[in-house]
Amino acid sequence: xxxxxxxxxxxxxxxxxxxxxxxxxxxxxxxxxxxxxxxxxxxxxxxxxxxxxxxxxxxxxxxxxxxxxxxxxxxxxxxxxxxxxxxxxxxxxxxxxxxxxxxxxxxxxxxxxxxxxxxxxxxxxxxxxxxxxxxxxxxxxxxxxxxxxxxxxxxxxxxxxxxxxxxxxxxxxxxxxxxxxxxxxxxxxxxxxxxxxxxxxxxxxxxxxxxxxxxxxxxxxxxxxxxxxxxxxxxxxxxxxxxxxxxxxxxxxxxxxxxxxxxxxxxxxxxxxxxxxxxxxxxxxxxxxxxxxxxxxxxxxxxxxxxxxxxxxxxxxxxxxxxxxxxxxxxxxxxxxxxxxxxxxxxxxxxxxxxxxxxxxxxxxxxxxxxxxxxxxxxxxxxxxxxxxx
Amino acid sequence: xxxxxxxxxxxxxxxxxxxxxxxxxxxxxxxxxxxxxxxxxxxxxxxxxxxxxxxxxxxxxxxxxxxxxxxxxxxxxxxxxxxxxxxxxxxxxxxxxxxxxxxxxxxxxxxxxxxxxxxxxxxxxxxxxxxxxxxxxxxxxxxxxxxxxxxxxxxxxxxxxxxxxxxxxxxxxxxxxxxxxxxxxxxxxxxxx
Ligand SMILES: [Zn+2]
Ligand SMILES: [Zn+2]
Numbered sequence: 008x009x010x011x012x013x014x015x016x017x018x019x020x021x022x023x024x025x026x027x028x029x030x031x032x033x034x035x036x037x038x039x040x041x042x043x044x045x046x047x048x049x050x051x052x053x054x055x056x057x058x059x060x061x062x063x064x065x066x067x068x069x070x071x072x073x074x075x076x077x078x079x080x081x082x083x084x085x086x087x088x089x090x091x092x093x094x095x096x097x098x099x100x101x102x103x104x105x106x107x108x109x110x111x112x113x114x115x116x117x118x119x120x121x122x123x124x125x126x127x128x129x130x131x132x133x134x135x136x137x138x139x140x141x142x143x144x145x146x147x148x149x150x151x152x153x154x155x156x157x158x159x160x161x162x163x164x165x166x167x168x169x170x171x172x173x174x175x176x177x178x179x180x181x182x183x184x185x186x187x188x189x190x191x192x193x194x195x196x197x198x199x200x201x202x203x204x205x206x207x208x209x210x211x212x213x214x215x216x217x218x219x220x221x222x223x224x225x226x227x228x229x230x231x232x233x234x235x236x237x238x239x240x241x242x243x244x245x246x247x248x249x250x251x252x253x254x255x256x257x258x259x260x261x262x263x264x265x266x267x268x269x270x271x272x273x274x275x276x277x278x279x280x281x282x283x284x285x286x287x288x289x290x291x292x293x294x295x296x297x298x299x300x301x302x303x304x305x306x307x308x309x310x311x312x313x314x315x316x317x318x319x320x321x322x323x324x325x326x327x328x329x330x331x332x333x334x335x336x337x338x339x340x341x342x343x344x345x346x347x348x349x350x351x352x353x354x355x356x357x358x359x360x361x362x363x364x365x366x367x368x369x370x371x372x373x374x375x376x377x378x379x380x381x382x383x384x385x386x387x388x389x390x391x392x393x394x395x396x397x
Numbered sequence: 398x399x400x401x402x403x404x405x406x407x408x409x410x411x412x413x414x415x416x417x418x419x420x421x422x423x424x425x426x427x428x429x430x431x432x433x434x435x436x437x438x439x440x441x442x443x444x445x446x447x448x449x450x451x452x453x454x455x456x457x458x459x460x461x462x463x464x465x466x467x468x469x470x471x472x473x474x475x476x477x478x479x480x481x482x483x484x485x486x487x488x489x490x491x492x493x494x495x496x497x498x499x500x501x502x503x504x505x506x507x508x509x510x511x512x513x514x515x516x517x518x519x520x521x522x523x524x525x526x527x528x529x530x531x532x533x534x535x536x537x538x539x540x541x542x543x544x545x546x547x548x549x550x551x552x553x554x555x556x557x558x559x560x561x562x563x564x565x566x567x568x569x570x571x572x573x574x575x576x577x578x579x580x581x582x583x584x585x586x587x588x589x590x
Contacts, residue, residue: 243468248475253466254498255459267452274449276460280467304453318522319494322515326453326491340526342494354527356520358490363519365512396498 025203025388029196029375033333035184036370039357040177042346047150048166049078050120052128052143055100055112060135061086067135068117076122082152082159084168086115091168096146104142116167120145152176178360179369187331187369191309194230195333198223198311199373201235201290203335203388206258206313208288209237210389216240217389218397220258222266223309224297231295233308236262238397239283251396256283258397259312259320263327265291266305304328315341317396321358325366332359335373339393343370352393406505409433409483410543412442413507416457417485417551420444421558427551430457430484432465434476441465457484458492462499477501485548487541490515493522496537503538507548517541 056064065085089097092114100114118128125143132141148167152174153159159171173181198221206219215238222234239261240252264284267273276282286292302308307330314336316324321342324332337344337353345357359370375387391397409431416429425445432441443461447453461482465472478500482488485507488496493515496504504516504523515522516539523539524531 245473248473250474250478250500251498253474254495255462260454263454264452267450270451273451276446276450276455276463277467279469281463282459304451317494317498318515318520318526319491319498322489322491322494322513323454326489328453342490356490356527361519363512396494 025200025207027197027200028194029200029203029373030377031196031373031375033188033192033195033371034374035188036344036359036372037346037357038178038360039345039355041154041175042355042357046162048147049150051146051148052117052120052123052125053096053100053114053146053167054117054132054141054143055089055104055114058111058113061113061115064115064132064135067131071128071131072118072123076119078119078122080116080148082170082172083116083148084170086113087168088113091163093165093167096144096167099144100142103144105139116148117143154178179367184369188371190225191331191333191371195311195371195373198230198232198309199313199333199335201232202258202311202313205235205237205288205290207388208290209239209258212288214239214242214287215252215256215258216395216397217313217391218258218395219313220262221311222262222305223311224299225309226298228298231298233294233297234262234265235291235294236265237288237291239287242283242287253281253283254319254396255281257317257320259310259316260323262310263305263323265294266297266308267327269297270303271301306330309333312397314338314391314395314397315343318342318354318356318358320397321356325358325364325368328366329368331368332370333373334371335375336387336391336397337372338395338397340396344372406483406543409439409481410485410505410507412439413483413485414544414547414551416442416444417548420446420457421551421555424448424559424562427555428457428484428486430461430482432461432477433481433483434479437476440472440476440480454491456489456492458482458488458495462495474499481505483543485544485551486510487514487518488516489513490520490522493520494526497522497526497535500535501537504540505543506539506541507543507545508552509541509545 089112129141129143149162153162153169153171154175154177156171159169162169175181202219202221206217209215210217218238220236221232224231224233236258238258239256244253261283264282268284305327309331310324310329312334315334315338317340339352342356342358344353345355347353347355360367412431413429417427420429421427425448429444431439434440441461441464443457445457446455446460466474481503482501483505487506487510490513510518520527523537525533
């Protein structure tokens with residue numbers, strides 16, 4: 008931990024009744040690919056050979072179909088003992104095989120079914136066979152590597168023995184997430200607390216909804232708070248025309264505007280504008296200069312949000328190339344998360360990590376200590392309508 | 398759609414293209430838009446300003462809405478509910494959500510945005526905030542493919558221009574301007590006819 012600033016007592020309370028350092032845990036977010044319920048499956052041919060013939064059969068297959076026709080099967084065991092494979096495959100094999108029961112057999116994946124006709128495969132394997140006809144059964148295997156040990160176990164039971172290699176084709180590598188989490192967990196509760204405090208000011212002043220955001224730069228010199236912004240959608244804005252307020256003045260948009268306005272050669276859009284990039288409260292002025300003086304957008308900065316940002320803000324955070332996002336309260340219209348919330352009412356867009364968007368970051372949901380599944384909402388300083396675009 | 402209506406939309410789209418051209422001249426990604434009101438006419442214009450402001454969120458749509466609502470303004474925010482946006486490139490996910498929250502009535506765009514598009518390219522924010530079901534409050538109509546080729550040629554001119562500006566210019570072959578545009582693909586098939 009490299010924090011050079013602030014180690015407030017965890018039970019000290021601000022004037023708004025918000026503790027200065029929230030206690031809680033960080034839960035890594037899931038990506039859209041990780042939460043997809045569909046397991047992409049491949050049809051394969053499976054056979055069994057006497058144990059002593061195993062390596063010979065495999066080299067024959069390698070000759071016939073070099074590199075498995077381009078399919079990556081590294082996450083699957085090539086060979087598996089009969090008692091380790093799903094009984095459906097085993098039964099289907101023994102139903103057509105005349106193998107004597109005293110030969111010790113081992114099962115193996117021969118080939119992906121789409122790349123070689125079954126009769127050609129049978130012919131080729133038969134030439135290598137001393138006695139009895141070759142039996143090929145069709146089975147299904149997961150196309151992608153599993154993202155957890157539990158998933159590997161479930162797939163082993165359902166499809167074919169699968170290995171979890173701590174890699175993640177559908178999201179950031181677990182080791183990178185773990186390292187980043189160790190870095191931020193010391194002060195995440197402090198930055199979130201600050202975000203709640205400015206949210207309280209916005210709410211009390213009626214300049215916006217009770218939503219707040221803090222932007223932090225992390226360097227060898229510790230953590231620096233570059234922006235503190237409360238929601239300002241109702242600041243100098245008519246409430247009587249039935250809209251959603253000043254959409255451009257959501258807390259995250261303001262915080263981004265505050266940071267980028269200080270970048271070298273930044274020119275404001277117009278003399279007067281609607282973007283609310285000027286501080287509204289003293290708390291919003293109490294920020295530091297970045298260590299990196301010629302930053303680009305919000306490249307690799309950290310953003311701490313009281314509420315899951317709406318689709319607009321979530322994409323703004325992606326466009327601004329943040330490195331990490333932490334938020335506390337999930338929202339029905341939130342753009343960050345991929346898995347649906349408790350009430351199953353989220354959008355599932357998962358914008359924090361989608362390869363096609365050309366920029367991915369790391370992300371966590373903050374769970375306050377002492378909150379069970381039931382107590383989560385009532386422990387927050389106040390309740391914001393879940394349908395709000397935060 | 399009548400030929401007259403079609404010509405009207407094309408005229409507005411040319412106004413949007415003029416904004417993109419302006420962006421190109423100032424080294425901004427050439428995306429331009431106009432906001433059109435049925436009785437007040439063109440009430441806002443915008444072009445990408447991410448380079449000038451150093452703020453990656455300052456897309457043409459934000460600039461145009463700012464132009465309409467920044468003080469002193471003769472309009473209240475609810476005017477956008479009566480307006481149509483003409484933009485040279487499909488609104489990104491961020492802007493599609495901005496438009497949804499401000500209650501825009503209809504969007505006409507030129508080229509599809511397969512990387513960031515929020516009205517069909519990647520997500521359908523205009524339909525139930527991307528839930529895939531329409532009929533929700535805030536939903537808006539979208540029509541793509543208007544002066545698509547012109548919008549794409551503009552983007553290509555930008556990339557050539559920026560490459561030449563870069564300290565180490567890329568290989569000559571890469572700098573040759575590709576002006577022919579592939580025919581409208583299936584994905585962006587909601588075209589001009
Ligand atoms: Zn927002
Ligand atoms: Zn945009």
